[in-house]
Amino acid sequence: MSGEDVHALSGAYVLDGLTDIERAAFRRHLASCATCAIEVAELQETAARLADGAWSVPPPALRDKVFAEVSRTRQEAPIPAKPVARPQRSRRLVTAAAAVLLAAAAATGTFAVQERRLDEQRVQAQAESARITEVLAAPDAVLRSATLTSGGRLTAVTSATRDETVLTLTADRPAGADRTYQLWMLDGTTATNAGVLAPDVTTTTQLISGTAAADGFAVSIEPAGGSPTPTQPVGQVTVA
Known part of the structure; x- marks a missing residue:
């Protein structure tokens, strides 16, 4: 294996696509080649990021539930009515607005929890990838x-x-x-x-x-x- 060929093995090394002999040779090369060591670490980080898509997101049913609640709440047109009816319409409108706000707050909280979990998983994956690279090198x-x-x-x-x-x-x-x-x-x-x-x-x-x-x-x-x-x-x- 020539000196130029060994530099081209970073991708195959990260994807475990090398033979045992090639992997051993490339591992020895990593110990003396900072460029390849950086490239391997970056590729491993990229692979870890690709796994982010496997994370679950807030269920689509949450959005449907919010809009279903809105559709079930009667929204009356602003037509003349008896004075005694206005407080009832006002209360219904306030109730509808409160339901929407509560549902929106719940959805926001769920998204925030998922985002924190994604960040924590990403940090852990990067730290483990770095440790794996250090052992291999x-x-x-x-x-x-x-x-x-x-x-x-x-x-x-x-x-x-x-x-x-x-x-x-x-x-x-x-x-x-x-x-x-x-x-x-x-x-x-x-x-x-x-x-x-x-x-x-x-x-x-x-x-x-x-x-x-x-x-x-x-x-x-x-x-x-x-x-x-x-x-x-x-x-x-x-x-x-």
């Missing part, structure tokens, strides 16, 4: 991977000095009906849960802390929601 980072018996690959990039590991799972197919993939950190005969994937999810990247003493990492197929211990292991990476 660490001078002592070591990459190890294993093929899954069910099809796919489990990859671990470990930094002993940072006491952290970036664990990536890429499965060829979903785990099955009412089944899911579960990641594990291994310490001797003890397996600690390192993340349960949602049903039908086949790819994930997890940043795991406190891994300096770990013997390895594994993935298993478990009932939806995960298990306290592995029941159907399908792959393991040894780091000790």
Whole structure:
């Protein structure tokens, strides 16, 4: 791989589109190339921002409810009427206006809560992306991977000095009906849960802390929601 070629691998690196050899070479390159390290961080931030679209927004029914309330409230035309009727019309108009204002206030509050959650999620995603980049670019980072018996690959990039590991799972197919993939950190005969994937999810990247003493990492197929211990292991990476 030429020096010019390695600079063009940033996008494929972020999208996990490199072979193990290419990824290891590019990771070593990141340690000495600030330009590529910045580009990788920016691409990861962009990928995190693209996930914002998955957030839910206030239900459309809220808007319909506001207008339905307005339509049900009688709005009388300004025609001459007996003096005794004017206070009733006035009260009805005030009631309608109050209903609209209350509904609008509720909608505004809902939007504000959603916006705060989006901001918090964005900050968390950016912070984790930065930590993942630091582990991948660490001078002592070591990459190890294993093929899954069910099809796919489990990859671990470990930094002993940072006491952290970036664990990536890429499965060829979903785990099955009412089944899911579960990641594990291994310490001797003890397996600690390192993340349960949602049903039908086949790819994930997890940043795991406190891994300096770990013997390895594994993935298993478990009932939806995960298990306290592995029941159907399908792959393991040894780091000790």
